[in-house]
Amino acid sequence: MYKTSKIVISPRVRKSPYFDSTMKYGATAFTVYNHMYLPIVIEGPEKDYENLLKGVQLWDVGVERQVEIKGPDASRLAQYITPRDIKKCEVGQAMYSPLLDFDGGFINDPVMLKIAEEHYWFSLSDSDALLWVQGIAAGQNYNVHVFEPDVSPLQIQGPKSTELMSKVFGKWVEDLEFYRFKKTDHYGIPMVIARMGYSRERCYEIFLEDGSKGNQLWELLWEAGEEFTISQGTPNQIFRLEAGILSFGSDMHRENNPYEVGLSWMIDLEQEDDFIGKQALKKISETGVKRKIMGAEISGEKMEFFNEENLQVSIDGNRVGAMMSAVYSPRLEKNICYIILEKEFAEVGKSVCIHSPDGDLEAKLVELPWIKKRG
Amino acid sequence: MYKTSKIVISPRVRKSPYFDSTMKYGATAFTVYNHMYLPIVIEGPEKDYENLLKGVQLWDVGVERQVEIKGPDASRLAQYITPRDIKKCEVGQAMYSPLLDFDGGFINDPVMLKIAEEHYWFSLSDSDALLWVQGIAAGQNYNVHVFEPDVSPLQIQGPKSTELMSKVFGKWVEDLEFYRFKKTDHYGIPMVIARMGYSRERCYEIFLEDGSKGNQLWELLWEAGEEFTISQGTPNQIFRLEAGILSFGSDMHRENNPYEVGLSWMIDLEQEDDFIGKQALKKISETGVKRKIMGAEISGEKMEFFNEENLQVSIDGNRVGAMMSAVYSPRLEKNICYIILEKEFAEVGKSVCIHSPDGDLEAKLVELPWIKKRG
Numbered sequence: 103m104y105k106t107s108k109i110v111i112s113p114r115v116r117k118s119p120y121f122d123s124t125m126k127y128g129a130t131a132f133t134v135y136n137h138m139y140l141p142i143v144i145e146g147p148e149k150d151y152e153n154l155l156k157g158v159q160l161w162d163v164g165v166e167r168q169v170e171i172k173g174p175d176a177s178r179l180a181q182y183i184t185p186r187d188i189k190k191c192e193v194g195q196a197m198y199s200p201l202l203d204f205d206g207g208f209i210n211d212p213v214m215l216k217i218a219e220e221h222y223w224f225s226l227s228d229s230d231a232l233l234w235v236q237g238i239a240a241g242q243n244y245n246v247h248v249f250e251p252d253v254s255p256l257q258i259q260g261p262k263s264t265e266l267m268s269k270v271f272g273k274w275v276e277d278l279e280f281y282r283f284k285k286t287d288h289y290g291i292p293m294v295i296a297r298m299g300y301s302r303e304r305c306y307e308i309f310l311e312d313g314s315k316g317n318q319l320w321e322l323l324w325e326a327g328e329e330f331t332i333s334q335g336t337p338n339q340i341f342r343l344e345a346g347i348l349s350f351g352s353d354m355h356r357e358n359n360p361y362e363v364g365l366s367w368m369i370d371l372e373q374e375d376d377f378i379g380k381q382a383l384k385k386i387s388e389t390g391v392k393r394k395i396m397g398a399e400i401s402g403e404k405m406e407f408f409n410e411e412n413l414q415v416s417i418d419g420n421r422v423g424a425m426m427s428a429v430y431s432p433r434l435e436k437n438i439c440y441i442i443l444e445k446e447f448a449e450v451g452k453s454v455c456i457h458s459p460d461g462d463l464e465a466k467l468v469e470l471p472w473i474k475k476r477g
Numbered sequence: 478m479y480k481t482s483k484i485v486i487s488p489r490v491r492k493s494p495y496f497d498s499t500m501k502y503g504a505t506a507f508t509v510y511n512h513m514y515l516p517i518v519i520e521g522p523e524k525d526y527e528n529l530l531k532g533v534q535l536w537d538v539g540v541e542r543q544v545e546i547k548g549p550d551a552s553r554l555a556q557y558i559t560p561r562d563i564k565k566c567e568v569g570q571a572m573y574s575p576l577l578d579f580d581g582g583f584i585n586d587p588v589m590l591k592i593a594e595e596h597y598w599f600s601l602s603d604s605d606a607l608l609w610v611q612g613i614a615a616g617q618n619y620n621v622h623v624f625e626p627d628v629s630p631l632q633i634q635g636p637k638s639t640e641l642m643s644k645v646f647g648k649w650v651e652d653l654e655f656y657r658f659k660k661t662d663h664y665g666i667p668m669v670i671a672r673m674g675y676s677r678e679r680c681y682e683i684f685l686e687d688g689s690k691g692n693q694l695w696e697l698l699w700e701a702g703e704e705f706t707i708s709q710g711t712p713n714q715i716f717r718l719e720a721g722i723l724s725f726g727s728d729m730h731r732e733n734n735p736y737e738v739g740l741s742w743m744i745d746l747e748q749e750d751d752f753i754g755k756q757a758l759k760k761i762s763e764t765g766v767k768r769k770i771m772g773a774e775i776s777g778e779k780m781e782f783f784n785e786e787n788l789q790v791s792i793d794g795n796r797v798g799a800m801m802s803a804v805y806s807p808r809l810e811k812n813i814c815y816i817i818l819e820k821e822f823a824e825v826g827k828s829v830c831i832h833s834p835d836g837d838l839e840a841k842l843v844e845l846p847w848i849k850k851r852g
Contacts, residue, residue, distance in 0.1 A: 108506035109484035110517055111785045113802065114603065114727040115508060131483035133490060134509030137603065137726065142485055204615065209608060228489065228512065230605035233584060237609045240579065240753075241616010351512065352489040378615075410486045427488065 105410055106131055115139055118164030119254045119316025127160075127324070127334040135165040135228045142336045147408070148432060150333075151340045157331030158262040160323060163300070163307075164254035164316070169212070169224040169232050171239075173246035176220040179239055182377050184214070185360070187370035191216045196281045196296055198368060199224065201231055202379040206359035206386060209234050211350045213298065215283060215309075223309075225255065227350040238378070252313050257299045258306040258323070259338075262330035267306050270326045271295060275306070283309075289322075291315045300337050302345040302473070339408070340429045343438050346397070346471025353395070353426040353440050361386050362442065363395045364470060393423065394448040397472065398465040400437035400456065404430045407460070414457045415441055422447045425456050425465075434472055441467065480785055481506055490514055493539030494629045494691025502535075502699070502709040510540035510603045517711045522783070523807060525708075526715045532706030533637040535698060538675070538682075539629035539691070544587070544599040544607050546614075548621035551595040554614055557752050559589070560735070562745035566591045571656045571671055573743060574599065576606055577754040581734035581761060584609050586725045588673065590658060590684075598684075600630065602725040613753070627688050632674045633681040633698070634713075637705035642681050645701045646670060650681070658684075664697075666690045675712050677720040677848070714783070715804045718813050721772070721846025728770070728801040728815050736761050737817065738770045739845060768798065769823040772847065773840040775812035775831065779805045782835070789832045790816055797822045800831050800840075809847055816842065 109132055116138045118124070129141035141162055144150050153159065171180055181188055184199040191197050191214070199214040201224070210231035212224040224231070236248050258267060267275040271288060275295065278284065283296035292311040299305035310319055324332055346364075348354050354363045360383075361369075371384055405428065413425040423443025430437050441454065449467060456463040484507055491513040493499070504516035516537055519525050528534065546555055556563055559574040566572050566589070574589040576599070585606035587599040599606070611623050633642060642650040646663060650670065653659065658671035667686040674680030685694055699707055721739075723729050729738045735758075736744075746759055780803065788800040798818025805812050816829065824842060831838040 105486040106483045107486065107504070108481045108518070110506050110508055110783070111480040111482065112508065112517075112727065113784060113786045114724060117786060129482070131485045133485055133487065142487075143483070203611070230608055233605055234608035234612045236578070237612020238616055241613055349489060352487065408485075409488060411488045411492060 105408070109134075111139070118162050119310060119313040120162040120164055120256060120320050123317050123320035124162045124334065129334065129336075136167050136226065136230070138165045140165045140336070141334075144334045144336065147339060147429070150335050151338055151432065153333040154260050154335050154338060154341065156260070157333065158258060158260040158266045158327050159333050159335030160320060160327075161257040161259055161300075161335050161337060163257050163337065166225045166227070166255045167232070168251055168253045168309075169226060169235050169248065170251045171222045171224070171235070171246055171248050172220065174220060175244040175246045176222055179235070179244045179246050179248075180214065180222045181375050182242075183235060183238060185369040185371075185377050185379060185383060186214075187373045188214060188216070189373070189375075193218055194282055194284065196283060196298060200360060200365065200368065201234065202359070202383075203356070204379055204382060206379040206382040207356045208350060208354055208358055209356070211348075211354070215294070215296065217294075223251075223253065225309075229350070252311065254310045254313055254316060256308045256310060256316075256319065258308065259299060259301060259303065259335060261304070263305055266323065266327050266330050266332070267295070270323060291319055293319075300347065301341050302347070302471075303341075339427065340431055343427060343429050343440070344431050344434065344471065344473040348395075348440070349427065358393075358442070359383065359386055359391070361391045362393045391445055393442050394445045395440055395442050395470070396448050397468040397470040398425070398439050398441045398454065399468055400428065400439060400463050400465045402437070402463070405437045409458065415443060416455050416457065417447055417452070422454070431472070438472060439465070440470075441465070480783070484509075486514070493537050494685060494688040495537040495539055495631060495695050498692045498695035499537045499709065504709065504711075511542045511601065511605070513540045515540045515711070516709075519709045519711065522714060522804070525710050526713055526807065528708040529635050529710050529713060529716065531635070532708065533633060533635040533641045533702050534708050534710030535695060535702075536632040536634055536675075536710050536712060538632050538712065541600045541602070541630045542607070543626055543628045543684075544601060544610050544623065545626045545628075546597045546599070546610070546621055546623050547595065548619075549595060550619040550621045551597055554610075554619045554621050554623075555589065555597045556750050557617075558610055558613060560744040560746075560752050560754060560758060561589075562748045563589060563591070564748070564750075568593055569657055569659065571658060571673060575735060575740065575743065576609065577734070577758075578731070579754055579757060581754040581757040582731045583725060583729055583733055584731070586723075586729075590669070590671065592669075598626075598628065600684075604725070627686065629685045629688055629691060631683045631685060631691075631694065633683065634674060634676060634678065634710060636679070638680055641698065641702050641705050641707070642670070645698060666694055668694070675722065676716050677722070677846075678716075714802065715806055718802060718804050718815070719806050719808065719846065719848040723770075723815070724802065733768075733817070734758065734761055734766070736766045737768045766820055768817050769820045770815055770817045770845070771823050772843040772845040773800070773814050773816045773829065774843055775803065775814060775838050775840045777812070777838070780812045784833065790818060791830050791832065792822055792827070797829070806847070813847060814840070815845075816840070
């Protein structure tokens with residue numbers, strides 16, 4: 103189903119505050135993300151997906167490290183590092199706010215949380231964007247403190263997630279709106295609870311603010327969740343692709359800009375403030391992109407593999423792009439994948455050939471996403 | 478001997494240009510380093526060490542990504558990001574040149590290669606220091622191009638390394654001085670050959686300049702190396718600790734400065750040029766450090782484990798520091814480790830207690846390194 107080797111547990115890679123719990127409750131395979139172990143398989147990719155749809159799951163996403171920006175110039179710096187107009191963000195609100203370089207290419211694609219006035223967290227995907235923000239802040243003499251706080255997210259996913267959250271933390275969780283959060287303290291465990299996560303289903307993200315209490319938090323959720331068929335899960339590849347969610351490093355890279363990968367909606371070129379990449383993005387918005395991301399459905403039997411790397415894609419023998427992530431979706435009963443290809447070929451219904459190490463695959467381009475449901 | 482789990486091979490983590498060769502020649506366990514798979518076990522840590530001493534080994538260290546700085550202000554920027562006086566470096570010479578933050582803490586500890594006038598590579602350990610250097614360069618308006626080139630190192634280690642290198646690339650390799658390098662082209666494979674590597678024995682590092690030719694380079698070295706008992710190895714934990722070599726992320730971290738970990742020799746506070754951290758380092762050099770790294774020898778039988786994380790260290794029940802990496806050295810017939818502890822306790826001969834999950838260990842502090850030999 104997926105290719106593995108062994109990984110050695112050594113001090114160079116950090117354990118998440120939930121690491122012992124993930125081992126106790128059956129994590130069987132890992133990757134490394136932001137210099138930390140990230141569990142990615144429990145019983146198996148499909149079984150984990152089935153379990154998710156059954157009740158509620160805990161996902162250790164402690165690897166999502168935060169860049170905290172605090173101080174008199176925090177808003178000014180936060181705005182400078184992202185094309186999203188974050189001046190529209192209220193305290194207690196979160197916004198998907200990618201960090202781009204001066205060419206408009208992705209440095210990282212965090213969700214930003216406005217904790218207080220002049221106080222922000224950027225919840226990172228896999229790159230040391232802390233170094234980028236610190237480098238930028240130093241060079242431009244912003245009066246801010248930029249650092250990595252002791253904050254480690256845990257996601258609560260699945261159809262029963264609201265029931266579990268409400269049972270544990272109180273009725274107020276049910277009123278939490280999409281991409282809104284609240285600071286709280288639960289039996290001495292400090293945390294921020296947000297209604298968001300790495301899927302388009304109803305889900306929550308707990309930002310634990312004391313790394314020594316990870317296993318305590320896990321156990322109390324686990325115990326309360328037994329009546330809701332709780333299980334351990336991990337950021338789910340099937341779930342994610344069905345919903346058209348991208349993974350930085352797998353599906354988009356430094357050489358991609360938001361226009362190419364369907365994220366132009368978060369760029370605000372009209373705002374007065376300057377931000378990194380503004381000039382480059384303005385130019386791209388005028389001249390158009392060279393490449394575009396599409397969904398694709400791969401013909402034939404259920405795929406029994408996850409691809410190990412991006413694969414070349416061609417039309418009539420000419421290379422036109424590359425396949426990023428791919429999975430078999432049991433709900434859709436289809437092999438689905440993302441392809442980034444030259445814009446002139448990015449047409450729904452077009453046939454392409456994917457060059458896999460096990461032979462060529464035939465696929466047809468479709469619109470993204472496959473499943474639009476939003477919790 | 479060491480704790481493992483499974484690792485999933487997925488497109489989010491890159492393969493090195495030598496990946497197929499490392500699998501073909503028996504890599505059995507990996508870690509992830511700079512977003513790439515790094516093989517770290519072949520037959521087993523001790524067997525790999527024995528093989529190394531027998532002849533010659535190839536180590537895939539393609540994970541050492543390069544930050545390339547090129548352009549009119551390259552020397553000025555290169556000097557600004559490191560406390561080492563790199564104005565003393567000639568073209569064709571390399572220097573260990575750590576990157577520090579404004580508090581003097583480690584961002585990364587690369588070896589710098591002066592490729593040409595106004596043209597440098599910084600060969601990284603495990604952090605996205607590219608983002609740091611790009612952020613700094615942007616803020617301060619240096620006229621340079623800072624990027625990651627297509628360069629992937631391979632190390633040739635072991636007592637027969639000179640014989641192999643000389644056989645393959647020519648007699649001139651024998652005259653290469655320590656930390657000197659030369660650009661060359663071998664049957665159409667472009668590369669830089671340097672006399673250096675991650676040990677204090679005679680060794681070489683080939684900086685392959687075309688990622689598509691990794692397996693071709695590997696195979697030609699392998700074939701030529703059969704008469705010298707060639708084997709595959711990996712950055713060797715035993716070898717490294719015996720020589721007192723540190724690993725960024727295991728033994729030193731962002732919160733450490735060079736004075737604490739025995740690297741003050743590479744700080745030049747007297748130079749006229751400013752560099753990041755200069756003020757902070759000046760202050761530390763005047764007031765002294767709070768912590769210091771020491772070697773320690775752990776009593777009792779041969780240790781059968783590698784530690785999974787840094788372990789707490791105490792004296793008379795008071796926490797005084799932490800143990801970093803540890804191994805059993807067959808050559809020394811000792812369990813050896815690094816400890817960073819409060820300076821007042823950092824005395825040769827002092828007994829300390831290491832709190833391991835399997836029970837307390839007794840250890841005695843010693844000077845670093847255990848083996849001083851330099852090839």
